[in-house]
Amino acid sequence: MLTENLKNRVSDPYMVRRAAYMLLFIVLFTAIADTLLPAVMLAQIIYLLVTGRRNRQLVWLGKVLTDYTSGVLRYLTFATEEKPFPFGEWPSSVSRSSRRSSERPAGEE
Numbered sequence: 001m002l003t004e005n006l007k008n009r010v011s012d013p014y015m016v017r018r019a020a021y022m023l024l025f026i027v028l029f030t031a032i033a034d035t036l037l038p039a040v041m042l043a044q045i046i047y048l049l050v051t052g053r054r055n056r057q058l059v060w061l062g063k064v065l066t067d068y069t070s071g072v073l074r075y076l077t078f079a080t081e082e083k084p085f086p087f088g089e090w091p092s093s094v095s096r097s098s099r100r101s102s103e104r105p106a107g108e109e
Contacts, residue, residue: 021083022076029072037065067091
C-alpha cells in the first residue's frame with residue numbers, strides 16, 4: 001500500500017515538473033548568490049571608498065537581484081507555486097524613495 005502510494009506520487013506529472021524546475025532554480029540561485037551578489041557588494045564597497053557615495057545603478061542591481069533570489073527561495077520552499085523568471089515575471093524595479101536614499105553621501109543615513 002505504501003509502496004503503491006509512493007509510486008503514484010513519484011510518477012505524478014506535477015511532481016516530475018516541479019522537481020525539474022526546482023533543480024533549475026537551485027542552479028540559478030547558487031550562481032546569483034555565490035557570484036553576482038558578492039561581485040555587486042565588492043563593487044559597491046570599492047565605489048564607496050573611492051567616491052564617498054553609493055552607486056545608484058549598483059544599488060538598483062542589488063535590489064533587483066535580492067528580490068529575484070527571494071522569489072526563487074519562495075518557490076523552492078513551496079511557499080508559492082509562482083515560478084520565478086524566466087518562467088514568470090522579472091521583479092519590478094526599485095521605488096523612487098529607494099533611489100533617492102542611494103544618492104545620500106556615506107554616513108548620512
